Amino acid sequence: MALLLLGATAGYSPVYARAACSVHTFQRNFGDLKKAGSMSPFERFVFSLVLSNSKAPACHG
Numbered sequence: 001m002a003l004l005l006l007g008a009t010a011g012y013s014p015v016y017a018r019a020a021c022s023v024h025t026f027q028r029n030f031g032d033l034k035k036a037g038s039m040s041p042f043e044r045f046v047f048s049l050v051l052s053n054s055k056a057p058a059c060h061g
Helices: 002-010 014-036 041-054
Strands: none
Touching: 014 041
16 A cells, blocks of 8 residues: 555656545545444445445545
8 A cells, every 4th residue: 555655646647646545545434434333344344445436536636
């Protein structure tokens, strides 16, 4: 994951920027679902993946 973020900051590339944004969105969703505490880690993982790919990226810059 760190390589994606490093690649996105080293030079602007839409592919790397989108990948970095997806990773960021996934991490945020996973953390938010963990706070709820009602799902297993596997369920959080799958649900976070679905959420991160279900809407337009919310990352900027």
